[in-house]
Amino acid sequence: MHPVSRTKVARVQLGLTQQELADQIGVTRQTIGLIEQGKFNPSLALCIQIAKGLGKTLDELFWEEET
Numbered sequence: 001m002h003p004v005s006r007t008k009v010a011r012v013q014l015g016l017t018q019q020e021l022a023d024q025i026g027v028t029r030q031t032i033g034l035i036e037q038g039k040f041n042p043s044l045a046l047c048i049q050i051a052k053g054l055g056k057t058l059d060e061l062f063w064e065e066e067t
Contacts, residue, residue, distance in 0.1 A: 004059050008036040010054040025049040 011021050011032075018032040027046065034040035035050070042050065051058050 005036075010056050010061065011036075013063070016054075019048070021053055025053045026038060030059060 001046070011018070016024075017029075018036070019029045022029045024034045024054065025046070031040065031042075035042055047058055047062055051061050
């Protein structure tokens with residue numbers, strides 16, 4: 001599964017809206033939407049904030065498996 005999809009799945013599993021996650025980590029809802037769509041590459045610092053906010057590790061959310 002693509003990392004973007006894993007981020008959205010984790011957010012939805014927690015029952016969070018994009019706005020709620022954005023408020024929790026200090027970004028805009030639009031930023032979360034763009035990350036989930038694969039249209040914005042977040043910084044490492046933002047990836048860490050997202051992972052913490054979703055209770056996941058960086059690997060669980062962002063590691064891409066070799067195919």
